[in-house]
Amino acid sequence: MTKRKALYEGKAKTIYEGPEPGTLIQYFKDDATAFNAKKHAIIAGKGVLNNRISAHIMTKLEELGIPTHFIRSLNMREQLVREVEIVPLEVVIRNVATGSIVPRLGIEEGEIFHQPLVEFYYKKDELNDPIVSEQHILAFGWADPYELEEMVHQALRVNDFLTGLFSGIGLRLIDFKLEFGRIWDEDGEVYIILADEVSPDNCRLWDSKTGERMDKDRFRQDLGDLVEGYQEIAKRLGLIPASGIIEGGSVNEKIAEQLEDIENAQAKERKLRAVKKTKPGRKNS
Numbered sequence: 001m002t003k004r005k006a007l008y009e010g011k012a013k014t015i016y017e018g019p020e021p022g023t024l025i026q027y028f029k030d031d032a033t034a035f036n037a038k039k040h041a042i043i044a045g046k047g048v049l050n051n052r053i054s055a056h057i058m059t060k061l062e063e064l065g066i067p068t069h070f071i072r073s074l075n076m077r078e079q080l081v082r083e084v085e086i087v088p089l090e091v092v093i094r095n096v097a098t099g100s101i102v103p104r105l106g107i108e109e110g111e112i113f114h115q116p117l118v119e120f121y122y123k124k125d126e127l128n129d130p131i132v133s134e135q136h137i138l139a140f141g142w143a144d145p146y147e148l149e150e151m152v153h154q155a156l157r158v159n160d161f162l163t164g165l166f167s168g169i170g171l172r173l174i175d176f177k178l179e180f181g182r183i184w185d186e187d188g189e190v191y192i193i194l195a196d197e198v199s200p201d202n203c204r205l206w207d208s209k210t211g212e213r214m215d216k217d218r219f220r221q222d223l224g225d226l227v228e229g230y231q232e233i234a235k236r237l238g239l240i241p242a243s244g245i246i247e248g249g250s251v252n253e254k255i256a257e258q259l260e261d262i263e264n265a266q267a268k269e270r271k272l273r274a275v276k277k278t279k280p281g282r283k284n285s
């Protein structure tokens with residue numbers, strides 16, 4: 001194997017230099033962390049499942065015209081992506097009350113919101129990713145008004161699409177977190193595209209019938225075996241065989257390696273959309 005340069009060692013992924021300028025390789029690790037990495041475990045199969053699930057969802061989002069960093073899967077743990085300048089924000093969409101918002105606002109767990117709630121958190125581990133307002137984002141220059149509008153617009157489109165996708169396989173999309181990044185074209189025009197991953201690490205998914213938690217809350221709150229939940233999601237999405245990918249506590253590599261190219265047939269020239277540089281029409285009086 002050729003020696004590649006690791007550019008960034010994250011909590012759940014390692015980022016390697018890509019084969020061409022402007023590309024990166026995302027390696028999905030088996031590490032699970034919570035509470036800003038105060039809780040940590042290695043869970044066999046998590047990386048393979050998140051790689052597969054995220055590749056599938058990013059491909060579907062591209063089909064809807066939502067630009068993403070995903071180029072193609074490389075193997076069971078790695079995907080090729082476009083290198084972006086990450087906007088230092090976590091964009092969280094909530095449909096139902098759970099997690100950090102419950103104690104923060106003293107609301108009832110399970111309350112359904114009148115409309116999807118969009119929240120922003122400043123991506124800064126040292127500060128435990130504090131919640132911020134649009135005014136903070138603009139005042140500190142983390143994004144400009146057009147970028148902000150674009151991120152909210154795309155995040156709500158992702159919410160609509162994923163709510164339907166998961167509802168079709170008996171899962172409720174409770175909330176999720178997205179990260180966006182910037183890329184520039186030759187004319188210096190900036191594009192906002194969806195980056196990072198969309199997986200049960202950053203989406204809360206409850207079984208529609210039983211309410212069972214299928215996502216990373218299994219690990220955060222010790223609710224059950226994490227990989228079992230992730231496998232169930234992948235099975236319902238038709239991404240892995242009904243027998244699963246784990247055998248005797250470790251990944252069956254023969255099965256897992258075959259998962260990689262299922263979606264690559266669909267990987268095609270990505271269409272990009274520029275963020276508008278003129279005042280959005282709907283803001284005009």
Ligand code: ADP
Nearest residue numbers: 010011012013015069081082083084086195196
């Ligand atoms: P963390 O940094 O929170 O530990 P991860 O372990 O998931 O998170 O590491 C992946 C890192 O790569 C994140 O910091 C994320 O913002 C960044 N990233 C995701 N996609 C891209 C991309 N296309 N280009 C550059 N950086 C990216």
Ligand code: AIR
Nearest residue numbers: 099100101175176177201202203204
């Ligand atoms: N999230 C936030 N930071 C990291 C992640 N993964 C995701 C959670 C949840 C949503 O954002 O997975 O789906 C809201 O999290 P919380 O903890 O603020 O309730």
Ligand code: ASP
Nearest residue numbers: 011033034035036037201
């Ligand atoms: N991944 C983050 C952490 O390690 C947050 C979380 O998912 O709970 O703290």
